Amino acid sequence: MTDARVPILMYHAVAAEPSAATRALSVTPEAFAEQMAVIADLGLAPISTAELAERWRYGGPLPDRPVLVTFDDGYEGVHRHALPVLTKHSFAATVFVTTGWLRGPHHAGGELGTMLDWDQVRDLAAAGVEIGGHSHTHPQLDQLPDDRLRRELILCKEIVQDELGSVPGSFAYPYGYSSRRVREAVHETGYGQALAVNNGLARRRQGPYALTRLTVRRGTSIDEFMRLVEGRAIARTFAGDRALTKGYALVRRARQVRRKAIRSRV
Numbered sequence: 001m002t003d004a005r006v007p008i009l010m011y012h013a014v015a016a017e018p019s020a021a022t023r024a025l026s027v028t029p030e031a032f033a034e035q036m037a038v039i040a041d042l043g044l045a046p047i048s049t050a051e052l053a054e055r056w057r058y059g060g061p062l063p064d065r066p067v068l069v070t071f072d073d074g075y076e077g078v079h080r081h082a083l084p085v086l087t088k089h090s091f092a093a094t095v096f097v098t099t100g101w102l103r104g105p106h107h108a109g110g111e112l113g114t115m116l117d118w119d120q121v122r123d124l125a126a127a128g129v130e131i132g133g134h135s136h137t138h139p140q141l142d143q144l145p146d147d148r149l150r151r152e153l154i155l156c157k158e159i160v161q162d163e164l165g166s167v168p169g170s171f172a173y174p175y176g177y178s179s180r181r182v183r184e185a186v187h188e189t190g191y192g193q194a195l196a197v198n199n200g201l202a203r204r205r206q207g208p209y210a211l212t213r214l215t216v217r218r219g220t221s222i223d224e225f226m227r228l229v230e231g232r233a234i235a236r237t238f239a240g241d242r243a244l245t246k247g248y249a250l251v252r253r254a255r256q257v258r259r260k261a262i263r264s265r266v
Helices: 029-041 049-058 077-089 118-126 146-164 180-189 222-230 239-265
Strands: 008-011 066-073 094-097 130-133 170-172 193-198 211-215
Touching (some): 029 077, 049 130, 049 193, 049 211, 094 118, 094 170, 118 146, 130 146
Parallel strands (some): 008 066, 008 211, 130 170
């Protein structure tokens, strides 16, 4: 299945009463449990981000119907609500942590909801959940100068390594934004693979540092979820998201051009 199209699901908070800032991208505990039951009933095979990338990198075989379950930021509900469901089904998953948002000695502020603490992150890792990096303070990485970009990547990696005793191999771009410069920096920092968003199915030809994901949000119905994991009607489902993304990409490129012009005059 080297040319397989793989659904990579992107979750954020799992909470009955999420913060206002996370509500749209959250799911209820009941919805998450129902969605995982759908994956089990369809006979899909959840694997980790590292496992997918390794098999695509070296040509190893994938399960017949692979799917990835990923969580961004590191919200507390991933431990409280999602982990018991994942354990029940023996599902692999990946949690990408924003190290400066987590509760504990590295807290830098700016988080949007109730976050994991490091004991909970260790519980997740002990249960077989892959822990990946998601930067330290969750900035738009492609808007940062080189020194700040590398600090965000390196600090995140070093904190995860210090806290868990293992080096994170996977990374997810905050907001899904990247550029060639960002992807090269992620590679040079030592991450083996990285995930974007783009709301499409992941394919090997995208390369290990630009794998696309599918957004699961509070408004995702169970019928829509089933279409996502089966790879059906993806373009129609995310037509509005793609129009907004294209428009904002033009704005972001204009900002980058202005910043470069300003720096050249200094």
